[in-house]
Amino acid sequence: MRIFYGVQATGNGHITRARVMAPALKAAGFEVTYLFTGRPWDHLFEMEVFGDYLWRKGLTFSTKAGRVSYLKTSVHNDVLRFVQDIRTLDLSHYDLIITDFEPVTAWAARMQKREVIGIGHQYAFGYPIPKTGDDILARTVLKYFAPASVELGLHWHHFDQPILPPVIETPPEPEAVLEQKVLVYLPFEDIREIVALLAPLREYEFHVYSPAVSRDRPEHIHIKQLSRAGFQRDLRDCSSVICNAGFELASEALQMGKKLLVKPLRAQMEQLSNALGLEQTQLGAVMPELDRASVIHWLRNGHAVRVVYPNVASHIVGWLKSGDRHIDHAWVRSVWDEVRYDYGADPERRANAA
CATH class of the missing domain: 3.40.50.2000 (Glycogen Phosphorylase B;)
Known part of the structure; x- marks a missing residue:
């Protein structure tokens, strides 16, 4: 199966998640083409795991003094080029399309009437989870920046919603902290x-x-x-x-x-x-x-x-291989059943977690 996988590269978080997904997809026999947008091509580093990946300018958010600057964001984004990138991205040769909040892939799939699976933290905000700073502009960005047909949201806690734990590596233990x-x-x-x-x-x-x-x-x-x-x-x-x-x-x-x-x-x-x-x-x-x-x-x-989070990447790959695009609540609960919380010697937190 051939997969096209778009990754938002404005920050390092989306790339880090894709680094975990890449070997899991390869081990499952998927042939994957990656597209990165939102960061200059020459600012990408240590990208060997993605093979011969693609790059487009895409969209990004500009900041100033520790806050998002919507004025700088509107000035620095090249909307005409963004539209051209969407129109020229041919997804017809791929069996499955995935976006990690990457807009060129998401909108190209929508224009070509293709199903696209969204995997990422932002897709968790489609559910009633803790939110603040929510206004019409924020809701519009989350809904239309990288829209997906099927949304696999990720978060640190399930909040009784059908969202998954984070996709992260299990790190080696340090010799000393x-x-x-x-x-x-x-x-x-x-x-x-x-x-x-x-x-x-x-x-x-x-x-x-x-x-x-x-x-x-x-x-x-x-x-x-x-x-x-x-x-x-x-x-x-x-x-x-x-x-x-x-x-x-x-x-x-x-x-x-x-x-x-x-x-x-x-x-x-x-x-x-x-x-x-x-x-x-x-x-x-x-x-x-x-x-x-x-x-x-x-x-x-x-x-x-x-x-202690489980190997969520392997759970997602298994779900992709099944061909069932329904997000089953029982499957999500089974993944969360593998999560373990260690509050150490803090009695208050251990009591609240019980």
Whole structure:
């Protein structure tokens, strides 16, 4: 069976999920062509697992000072080229079409009257799950950005809805966890503000991954360029993670049992809702703004939760092979039955989880 798989590449989360799906699909005998959009071609890195993949400009969201800028978004997106990419993408040679919130694939499939399966976190918002920052613009973007015929939503908790756990790798156990080591990934924030936030906290070692560079920093703040291998090494042996409220990195942190503090991207309904979901399930802490007092309180008083997720990619591949496009509630429940929550020594959280 030949599959066309579109992946939104604006952030790293969608690509990370596709990295997990790729070997599972290959092992099942699927022949897959991948398309990446939303990021310049020369900014894609470590893409070997996807073979001879395709690229289009697509659509992306622009940010400024830690929030979505709809003005910059409208100016920077080339709508005419986007429409041309949709019209010229021929899907007739493929048996199955998948989109991970990737709009060129989704709209090309719709125009060619083809069924398209949406796999991703955004598709969970079609169900009554925790939401905030929800307005007509946010609802319109979620509904029409990358529409799918069949939607497989993913989330950290099922919220009694037919959505699946995250698609993530099962990481190797680190030789040791460094209690004072904190991984920081806030790519939408000004690197100078991040340095100013963390500079007085000299009892900790902060490993900050950023697309920007700052040479004016104290010795306990290590600023690093984006590298999947390096990032994964630091994620494995750190004790804590500070990040925006995206889905994939928080999922990996939970799987590894890292203490988690998120700063949601302002004016972005998905991230605001993710932060709310983390608070409601007591899986992580939230700071609405970059705030040193919040960071100090979390570092000294926060608790880690480890969530052991099953191999969701293999469950999805099995579902794809079955040919049944109905999302069966019993199947979804059986996947969640494999999830294990470890609240450690925090008695309040263990009691609430019971």
